[in-house]
Amino acid sequence: xxxxxxxxxxxxxxxxxxxxxxxxxxxxxxxxxxxxxxxxxxxxxxxxxxxxxxxxxxxxxxxxxxxxxxxxxxxxxxxxxxxxxxxxxxxxxxxxxxxxxxxxxxxxxxxxxxxxxxxxxxxxxxxxxxxxxxxxxxxxxxxxxxxxxxxxxxxxxxxxxxxxxxxxxxxxxxxxxxxxxxxxxxxxxxx
Amino acid sequence: xxxxxxxxxxxxxxxxxxxxxxxxxxxxxxxxxxxxxxxxxxxxxxxxxxxxxxxxxxxxxxxxxxxxxxxxxxxxxxxxxxxxxxxxxxxxxxxxxxxxxxxxxxxxxxxxxxxxxxxxxxxxxxxxxxxxxxxxxxxxxxxxxxxxxxxxxxxxxxxxxxxxxxxxxxxxxxxxxxxxxxxxxxxxxxxxxxxxxxxxxxxxxxxxxxxxxxxxxxxxxxxxxxxxxxxxxxxxxxxxxxxxxxxxxxxxxxxxxxxxxxxxxxxxxxxxxxxxxxxxxxxxxxxxxxxxxxxxxxxxxxxxxxxxxxxxxxxxxxxxxxxxxxxxxxxxxxxxxxxxxxxxxxxxxxxxxxxxxxxxxxxxxxxxxxxxxxxxxxxxxxxxxxxxxxxxxxxxxxxxxxxxxxxxxxxxxxxxxxx
Numbered sequence: 363x364x365x366x367x368x369x370x371x372x373x374x375x376x377x378x379x380x381x382x383x384x385x386x387x388x389x390x391x392x393x394x395x396x397x398x399x400x401x402x403x404x405x406x407x408x409x410x411x412x413x414x415x416x417x418x419x420x421x422x423x424x425x426x427x428x429x430x431x432x433x434x435x436x437x438x439x440x441x442x443x444x445x446x447x448x449x450x451x452x453x454x455x456x457x458x459x460x461x462x463x464x465x466x467x468x469x470x471x472x473x474x475x476x477x478x479x480x481x482x483x484x485x486x487x488x489x490x491x492x493x494x495x496x497x498x499x500x501x502x503x504x505x506x507x508x509x510x511x512x513x514x515x516x517x518x519x520x521x522x523x524x525x526x527x528x529x530x531x532x533x534x535x536x537x538x539x540x541x542x543x544x545x546x547x548x549x550x551x552x553x
Numbered sequence: 554x555x556x557x558x559x560x561x562x563x564x565x566x567x568x569x570x571x572x573x574x575x576x577x578x579x580x581x582x583x584x585x586x587x588x589x590x591x592x593x594x595x596x597x598x599x600x601x602x603x604x605x606x607x608x609x610x611x612x613x614x615x616x617x618x619x620x621x622x623x624x625x626x627x628x629x630x631x632x633x634x635x636x637x638x639x640x641x642x643x644x645x646x647x648x649x650x651x652x653x654x655x656x657x658x659x660x661x662x663x664x665x666x667x668x669x670x671x672x673x674x675x676x677x678x679x680x681x682x683x684x685x686x687x688x689x690x691x692x693x694x695x696x697x698x699x700x701x702x703x704x705x706x707x708x709x710x711x712x713x714x715x716x717x718x719x720x721x722x723x724x725x726x727x728x729x730x731x732x733x734x735x736x737x738x739x740x741x742x743x744x745x746x747x748x749x750x751x752x753x754x755x756x757x758x759x760x761x762x763x764x765x766x767x768x769x770x771x772x773x774x775x776x777x778x779x780x781x782x783x784x785x786x787x788x789x790x791x792x793x794x795x796x797x798x799x800x801x802x803x804x805x806x807x808x809x810x811x812x813x814x815x816x817x818x819x820x821x822x823x824x825x826x827x828x829x830x831x832x833x834x835x836x837x838x839x840x841x842x843x844x845x846x847x848x849x850x851x852x853x854x855x856x857x858x859x860x861x862x863x864x865x866x867x868x869x870x871x872x873x874x875x876x877x878x879x880x881x882x883x884x885x886x887x888x889x890x891x892x893x894x895x896x897x898x899x900x901x902x903x904x905x906x907x908x909x910x911x912x913x914x915x916x917x918x919x920x921x922x923x924x925x926x927x928x929x930x931x932x933x934x935x936x937x938x939x940x941x942x943x944x945x946x947x948x949x950x951x952x953x954x955x956x957x958x959x960x961x962x963x964x965x966x967x968x969x970x971x972x
Contacts, residue, residue, distance in 0.1 A: 365716075367563055369574070387620075387623075390620075390623070391616065391620075392772040394615075394616055394619065398610065398616070399608055399609070399610050399611070400609045401611070402609060402611035402615070403607075403608040403609055404611065405840070406609055407606055413870050413871055413872075414852075414870050414871060414872050415611075416611075417611060417612065417614075417615050417872070419672065420611045420615050421615055421618055421619055421622075423624055424615075425619055425623075428623060429618070429623065464787070488602075488605050489605045489606070489607055490714050492602045492605045492606055493606060495602075496603070496606065503604050507603050507606075508606065511569070511600075511604055511606050512606045512607070512608055513608075517565065517568070517570045525559075532561070532562065532564055532565045532570070533561060535564040535565075535566040535568070536560075536561060536563060536596060537596075538565075538599065538603075539564055539595070539599025539600055540562075540595050540596060540599055541594045541597040541599070541602065542598075542602045542603060543595045543596070543598040543599040543602065544595075544964070547598075550598065553601050553602065553605065
């Protein structure tokens with residue numbers, strides 16, 4: 363993204379971030395517009411299509427980014443923002459489990475059933491089915507799948523975001539793929 | 554000679570993440586090895602499924618809210634969503650949670666296996682005002698198991714929104730109850746309840762012909778309409794709380810603000826001294842119509858204050874709507890719904906402003922802090938057309954979302970509304 367921006371004379375994330383530090387509201391908006399899709403898409407797929415939670419995560423990430431700009435420049439900006447987003451999703455998921463009310467305490471992982479059904483009626487059944495199954499994977503398997511197939515990061519970039527080795531990324535993806543194949547086998551004919 | 558396999562590298566192979574040499578080596582191996590071919594086919598299928606995941610843009614309102622939070626120099630979401638650190642430092646938290654769960658399980662066991670005598674002994678006077686039981690209609694009561702005792706299934710009602718989960722833990726451990734009377738049919742109630750008392754933690758479920766009236770301690774009553782499911786979450790002198798899973802309830806409450814609360818799957822309805830009708834549809838969306846006083850709908854740090862004569866919609870997974878007058882035009886209402894739930898943005902604001910009338914003052918006040926900065930001045934002008942801004946506020950102050958000024962104008966809007 364930053365390389366492309368340089369080629370087309372669009373301010374880079376780093377330049378925008380520098381302007382944001384000076385309180386430039388247009389730069390803040392532009393930084394948001396350039397990056398919102400990354401943050402929102404990761405959060406939306408992390409939480410199985412829960413738009414409200416994805417909006418909350420997006421808001422939280424950008425407020426943190428714009429009000430406490432502590433990007434030190436020792437990594438790609440996009441790596442950094444993905445890392446913040448994944449961390450925010452992890453925190454939120456933990457909080458959801460921690461504060462789940464008693465009605466839901468015996469039904470972990472299923473409180474969003476009707477929401478998913480609603481989404482399935484509105485959108486492509488396979489996509490929503492995949493989104494739902496991905497959201498049920500353990501976070502360690504879910505994160506690389508989202509970063510690879512939603513954000514199209516390379517294994518190296520995923521390793522940088524998650525702070526692990528390429529081998530670990532490959533291993534987690536291997537397991538994640540096999541679980542998806544096993545859970546979604548009934549939809550094989552639809553892809 | 555033992556053959557080398559490549560199962561652990563199948564994802565990297567399918568994703569073309571290997572060197573050309575290694576990719577070629579595995580490709581040749583797959584032609585010879587049935588085991589690895591099977592593994593390859595499974596991984597490839599998983600990759601094909603994962604490839605169906607999609608990217609989406611965040612709705613415009615997210616930036617509006619970020620900008621508003623920056624304008625206010627606060628970050629409401631940040632304060633509402635505390636950073637969860639679940640490291641070793643929080644061991645004490647785990648310990649407390651473990652104790653709570655133990656207490657809860659004990660309470661559930663106690664409630665399920667001790668019948669009426671224990672219930673009567675544990676009723677609290679504050680939650681259960683004295684009433685002549687002979688006045689209760691003789692009705693056949695069916696017992697239904699509480700929804701939270703089974704493993705998840707497709708019929709499990711959606712978990713309702715609650716702003717105070719700790720209350721629910723405390724409340725469910727209690728054995729307090731609300732009295733109720735059957736108006737028609739035979740409502741089903743949970744096992745800890747009796748023929749005229751709904752116990753904390755129990756559900757009441759009405760079918761197509763049954764209705765019931767629940768007495769909310771000594772502050773009012775709630776009529777449960779047909780095809781509804783409601784749970785008594787908790788009751789104590791500081792707060793009485795129901796959860797409406799689906800259907801319709803009509804509440805008439807005379808009490809200080811925030812004493813009576815109803816959780817729904819998409820929002821929390823907080824009574825501010827009022828009468829209202831609240832409906833939850835099959836998708837978990839809420840529809841509120843206030844007929845007296847005020848109700849606050851809350852969700853995710855956002856709040857809509859709905860006065861008598863106004864309505865408000867919340868959609869599960871999409872958020873809290875903006876209140877609107879029951880007398881607003883169809884065009885205004887449709888544009889507002891697009892703004893709230895379909896990322897309508899400035900186009901919807903244009904439509905609303907073109908179709909507004911006097912009764913839209915409540916919506917316009919709420920929109921001041923919900924539209925983007927570019928649209929805020931036009932909303933200000935529209936609202937000022939109906940409700941003169943008090944002398945203590947300035948346009949610049951409102952445009953920068955000064956909280957004190959917004960509150961002052963809100964008071965004036967409400968005064969005009971009720972005139």
